[in-house]
Every structure is written in C-alpha cells, then in structure tokens.
Amino acid sequence: MVCQILTSVLKHFFARSRPFSIIDEDIYTFFGDCQYCESFPSGHTSNAFCMALSIGLLYPSLRPILLFYACAVAISRVITTLHYFSDIVFGAYLAFVVVYSIYFVFDFVRKQLQKLIAKINFPSISN
Numbered sequence: 001m002v003c004q005i006l007t008s009v010l011k012h013f014f015a016r017s018r019p020f021s022i023i024d025e026d027i028y029t030f031f032g033d034c035q036y037c038e039s040f041p042s043g044h045t046s047n048a049f050c051m052a053l054s055i056g057l058l059y060p061s062l063r064p065i066l067l068f069y070a071c072a073v074a075i076s077r078v079i080t081t082l083h084y085f086s087d088i089v090f091g092a093y094l095a096f097v098v099v100y101s102i103y104f105v106f107d108f109v110r111k112q113l114q115k116l117i118a119k120i121n122f123p124s125i126s127n
Helices: 002-014 019-025 043-058 060-079 085-119
Strands: none
Touching: 002 043, 002 085, 043 060, 043 085, 060 085
C-alpha cells in the first residue's frame, strides 16, 4: 500500500506523458499537462516488484519465479508503449526501497522488543 501511494503521488508530481502520446499525437511532456500524463513511475511495475520482493522475503525459494514474474510485467509495460524504460526501472527501484525499508524497520522493532522482553523477569507459575 505504501508503494502504491508513493507511486501515485510521484505520477501526479512528474506528469510525464506516455510513449504512445508521442507516437500518436507528437506530445512529450515532463512536469506537463496532458491527457495521458501518468507514465513516471510505472505503477504496475512497482506493485509487481513490491509483491515479488515481499513474498520473496517470506519464501526465499520462490524468489526466482517471483522476480521473473515482476520482470515480465515490467517489460510488458514497455512493449505496449505505456511506459518508457526509465519508468519501469524507477518503479522497480521504488519497490525495492519501500519493501526493504519497511522490512528493516520491523526487524529493528522486533529486536528491540526481544531485548526488552529478555530484561523482564516474569514470575513462574507453578502449583
């Protein structure tokens, strides 16, 4: 969800035209205003990589097939002229940063809680 929100905010901030706009209408904008100005970054790519990286953290044996799936989604976005190569690269990078940032924050909190619990002497319950 964090990845999707960041992607949406960046799409509206950059307002980059899609490749088919150049091909069909000869319109190219970056920080512009046009009908199809939501190219950068690729939302499909960022979502596919967020899902692949997240599930890959939980199930390392599935990483290769998950990353293959995410790459296939990314490449399909370029082939269909909906995104530039830089759109999918940044979408994948954004997913990587978001997933591993969240992972490291939760891992840090987990370790701190374990230290805290280790310091507490819980009374034993015996009959």
